[in-house]
Amino acid sequence: MNTxxxxxxxxxxxxxxxxxxxxxxLKCSSFGVMDGDQWDTTVEEVDNHLPSSSSSQGASELxxxxxxxxxxxxxxxxxxxxxxxTFYVNGFNTYWLMVFAADQSTRGKVTEVFQQASSVxxxxxxxxxxxxxxxxxxxxxxxxxxxxxxxxxxDFVVSEAKKYKIRLILSLTNxxxxxxxxxxxxxxxxxxxxxxTSDDDFFSHPTLxxxxxxxxxxxxxxxxxxxxxxDDPTIFAWELMNEPRCTSDPSGDKLQSWITDMAVYxxxxxxxxxxxxxxxGFYGPSAPDRAQFNPNSYATQVGTDFIRNHQVxxxxxxxxxxxxxxxxxxxxSDSHIQxxxxxxxxxIEDAExxxxxxxxxxxxGVSSKDPGYNSSFRDTMxxxxxxxxLNSTKRGGSGAGSLLWQIFPDGTDYxxxxxxxxLSKSPSTSNIISLQSTRVAIFNSMCSWKCKxxxxxxxxxxxxxxxxxx
Numbered sequence: 001m002n003t004x005x006x007x008x009x010x011x012x013x014x015x016x017x018x019x020x021x022x023x024x025x026l027k028c029s030s031f032g033v034m035d036g037d038q039w040d041t042t043v044e045e046v047d048n049h050l051p052s053s054s055s056s057q058g059a060s061e062l063x064x065x066x067x068x069x070x071x072x073x074x075x076x077x078x079x080x081x082x083x084x085x086t087f088y089v090n091g092f093n094t095y096w097l098m099v100f101a102a103d104q105s106t107r108g109k110v111t112e113v114f115q116q117a118s119s120v121x122x123x124x125x126x127x128x129x130x131x132x133x134x135x136x137x138x139x140x141x142x143x144x145x146x147x148x149x150x151x152x153x154x155d156f157v158v159s160e161a162k163k164y165k166i167r168l169i170l171s172l173t174n175x176x177x178x179x180x181x182x183x184x185x186x187x188x189x190x191x192x193x194x195x196x197t198s199d200d201d202f203f204s205h206p207t208l209x210x211x212x213x214x215x216x217x218x219x220x221x222x223x224x225x226x227x228x229x230x231d232d233p234t235i236f237a238w239e240l241m242n243e244p245r246c247t248s249d250p251s252g253d254k255l256q257s258w259i260t261d262m263a264v265y266x267x268x269x270x271x272x273x274x275x276x277x278x279x280x281g282f283y284g285p286s287a288p289d290r291a292q293f294n295p296n297s298y299a300t301q302v303g304t305d306f307i308r309n310h311q312v313x314x315x316x317x318x319x320x321x322x323x324x325x326x327x328x329x330x331x332x333s334d335s336h337i338q339x340x341x342x343x344x345x346x347x348i349e350d351a352e353x354x355x356x357x358x359x360x361x362x363x364x365g366v367s368s369k370d371p372g373y374n375s376s377f378r379d380t381m382x383x384x385x386x387x388x389x390l391n392s393t394k395r396g397g398s399g400a401g402s403l404l405w406q407i408f409p410d411g412t413d414y415x416x417x418x419x420x421x422x423l424s425k426s427p428s429t430s431n432i433i434s435l436q437s438t439r440v441a442i443f444n445s446m447c448s449w450k451c452k453x454x455x456x457x458x459x460x461x462x463x464x465x466x467x468x469x470x
Contacts, residue, residue, distance in 0.1 A: 003004065012298050017037050020390065023115060028300070036098050042200045047382075057340050070165075070234075072233045073167065073233070073236050073274060074274070075274060075316045077354055078357055078358055078397070079358055079398075080274075085444065086443075086444060088393060088440045089123065089124045089400060089402070089403070089440070089443055090123060090401060090433070090436050090437045091122050091123060091124030091401060091402070091404070092123075092125055092126075092403055092406060093126045093127070093363060093405045094113050094406055094408070095126075095127055095128050095406065096128070097110050098127065098128060098129070098131060098153045098157055099136055099179075101152060101154070101156045102148075103136070107172060107236070109409050110156065111160055113407055113408065113409045114160055114161060114163070115164060116407070116423050116424070117164070117166060117407050118165065119423075120433045121433070121434055121440075121441055122156075122166065122437060123165065123441075124166065124167045124236055125164060125166050125168055125169070125403075126169040126403050127168060127170065127171070128170075128171050128174070128368060129170035129217050130179060132173065132181065133144060133187070133188070134180050136149060136153075137149070137180070138150065138153070138154065139215065141188060142188050142214060143214045143216070144416040145216060150220065150223075151223045151224075154217070155223050155225075156224045158222055158232065158234055159222060160322075160364070162225070167233075167234055168235050168236065168237055168317040169238075170217065170235055170239065171239040171278060172215055172238060172240060172241065173210075173215070173241050173242070174242045175243045181212050182202035182203075183202075183244075185208050185212065189205065189207055189208050189211070196199065200246045200247065200249070203244075203246055203254050203255055204258070209258070209262075212262065213262075217229055218270050230273065231272065235273055236258075237274035237317070238270070238273055238276075239277070239362075240276070240277050242278050243321065244259075244279065245280075245303055246303030246304075247301065250284075250300070250301045250302070251285060251303075252285060252303050252304065252308065252309075255303045255304060256308060258292070259309055260312050263346055273335060274317060274359070275315055276309065277309055277312075277319060278312075278319055278362075279310075279321075279457075280320065281318075281319070281343070282294055282302060282304045282306060283299070283305070284304055284306070284308065286305050286308040287305070287306070290306070290307070290350070293343060295327035295339060296327060297326050306318070306347070306350065307355065310351075310355050310357065316356040316357065317357050317360060318347065318350075318358070318359040318398075319359070319360055319361075319362040320343075320359060320360070320361050320362065322367070323346070324340060324381075325341075325367055325370045331370065331371045332371065333372070337381065337384050341384060344385065344389075344399070345388065346363065347359050348388075348392050351398035357398065358398055358401075359399060360400050360401050360402065361385060362402075363403060364402060364403075365378075365404060365406065367419050368419075375428065375429065379428050382404070382429065382432055382433070383432055386402070386436045389402060390436075390439065393443065401440075404421060404433070406419055406420060407420075407421055408420040408421065409422070
């Protein structure tokens with residue numbers, strides 16, 4: 001059968017099915033609730049019209065937004081909103097976009113990954129907006145930038161993301177040595193004669209804090225779009241740091257002071273965009289009763305404190321990472337799935353009870369290098385994350401979305417850390433992602449009616465989102 005005819009035929013089926021669903025929902029809201037058994041039957045039929053091999057067509061179509069709708073993401077209570085319309089996230093990480101864009105020979109891979117991610121309905125990408133003192137460095141020394149890297153790389157990444165209607169979470173520096181991070185700031189400080197004894201001095205020394213504050217990304221005018229970064233709706237949020245830890249101070253006070261300073265500073269520079277910290281989600285001394293959810297005892301000693309850190313003024317939403325294979329045991333086992341459910345449940349509960357903000361599971365994955373790994377387990381792991389989020393969505397909870405670590409285009413295997421997902425080579429995983437994207441996109445569209453999902457009356461559309469076929 002001709003491919004174009006098949007895709008066209010799917011689109012007709014898909015959108016007619018969705019029209020029927022939404023029309024029935026509208027009738028229900030006006031004239032009473034449809035019989036539950038009838039509704040379940042209708043919903044199952046529609047779900048069956050979402051063939052997994054083509055579901056990305058519907059997801060990408062539903063995520064298509066016009067220029068006038070490309071507005072800033074904001075926070076309202078424990079949910080994200082765009083123009084007062086609820087916005088749940090299904091997204092991904094590809095950290096190396098700026099480095100690839102800096103080289104003409106690899107720049108096309110940036111376009112490819114956005115194109116492929118968009119085709120399965122992914123709407124948010126988290127990536128690095130830093131490369132400090134390294135190869136193809138953006139920041140060559142404190143406050144000194146390579147204009148070519150800014151122009152050819154980061155400006156291009158932001159511009160290209162908008163073309164595919166993908167929003168960006170831009171991380172401003174790294175806890176780890178890769179791409180410079182806090183270690184590079186300490187090296188710069190030592191080079192000027194500062195008496196620094198630990199990479200953790202990054203968090204406390206006033207000169208190093210001033211280096212961080214001078215990072216010029218927020219006030220940058222994009223040479224391709226002529227939009228200042230701090231005014232660009234393509235940017236979903238600023239992330240203070242990728243996975244901050246301060247092991248020299250297990251009390252957490254040093255890191256807490258840095259977060260307090262930097263969150264307020266970034267907000268003073270850019271009050272329009274959301275701000276998040278970039279934490280992994282470990283519980284610390286302020287919540288000893290929550291330490292039971294940590295993956296190991298060491299997690300309480302790294303200087304982070306999930307609840308306390310996120311209560312800082314200027315922080316808009318919580319971030320959590322999920323790496324059972326790194327934190328519990330490298331060997332794949334059912335205990336990983338159990339941990340994921342417990343870990344996510346605890347943080348969603350805390351975001352609702354103590355923080356009153358959305359929580360995004362900003363990195364999650366499993367390495368193909370793990371003993372016992374197979375793609376079936378990866379699919380189970382991804383489905384577990386998605387189902388847990390859907391259960392939160394069902395009751396209007398704080399579970400606001402997730403970002404896979406990580407999506408790669410073809411021909412970038414040499415960058416693979418074991419966690420890469422190449423969609424063209426992973427049809428079953430791609431199908432799971434597409435279905436989640438479709439459900440999230442339909443729900444986001446449905447909420448433009450100003451409906452309250454977490455209300456006491458059972459919404460008849462509910463069965464569609466939680467029909468168990470992931």
